[in-house]
Amino acid sequence: MAVSWFFLKLFLFTLKTDYYQIMEKSMRWKPRTIVTYAGGSRVCGDQFTVVKKKCARSSVENENRDFTNPKNASSISIAVVANVIRPKAIRLKAVANHPTVVALKAYEEHQQILVDAHSLPQELNQVNCNQSTLNLHRSLSPSSNTKQRHYSSNYVNDSKKTEDKKSLDGYKWRKYGQKRVKKGEFPRAYYRCVHPACPVKKTVEISKDGEIAEIIYRGDHDHPKPSSKLRDKAFNLDRNGSTHEKWMQKFNLDGNDSHIDIPTVSASFITDGREKATESVTMSQKRKNDDKLGDSTVAAKSTAIPKLMSSIDESHEANDGYSWQKYGKKPLAEPAASPVLDGVRSCSATSSAPLPPSGDVSLCRHLR
């Protein structure tokens, strides 16, 4: 009872909290020593070791892409984990038929040009839950063996022609792994920013039915967000063409980059369950073991990094506008009769370190 009340309170608080505020805070991650890998490069601390990779050819089946079904794109969900109080998180779910969402949907249709999902105007991106979900799907569903891409009809003309593969968040990522988590119910993809030496990583997760999408950002970009000419162009075009205003007006959207209320309907805590300060040691240790490159400068000086989860991810450039590259993937489907899936190490050692000064209650989880 008490707990419920508490949650209710928190929920109400959340409703009042400006979405942007949350996101902004959430993006203020703590810098830390990094041990990242980008493409064939490995970055340890300030060092940069490049590891060349070979190439090969063949075709591999991947039936783990069911969740990319376009029909799932219709579901709108937003998950934002904010460490409001502490390294706890809050999950927000958007109302599917909220005016804003509807407007966005209409706006999309209105877009004659099949603008890449990544190229929508920023203010729209920031609240386009539906699109966000879409993007998630795409993000998690690279071309399948059937060479088919399950993109929404609105975005068929995909990013392949955009200057890069930036996600809505404005950054470029490289996938480096994918796993089934939570009893295999949810596929989770791991991405890291492709920017050299950038420590930021993010994990994207969606439920089987595609209703819940979560994005967890970890780390802090140490570089500016790459610009998106295409997006800017599309935005300006429309804006200058008067249609922009019309639409914005019609749907009561704020034409400026000001705040747009996110239709929140539910909130729940997400406990990490691993909020102990243990990463510092374990991380460097693990690295020492793992690093065959002989890096030992991994001073994993970690301080608790709150966790941020948001399906708005790609829709909120201000938060993560960096570039990422995929550099791995995990099996999603039941490895039929296949050997037990190997476990995966958990490194999300989050600590309960004090919150950042500036009242930075944010959300992020420590990055190792």
Added chain:
DNA sequence: CAAATTTGACCCGCG
């Protein structure tokens, strides 16, 4: 050929 993904194997903290 290079860059990006896919994937099964690894690693490791934790219960």
Added chain:
DNA sequence: GCGCGGGTCAAATTT
């Protein structure tokens, strides 16, 4: 000590 769970690695593939 054992196994699970989750994050990464890195060779194999795909683009």
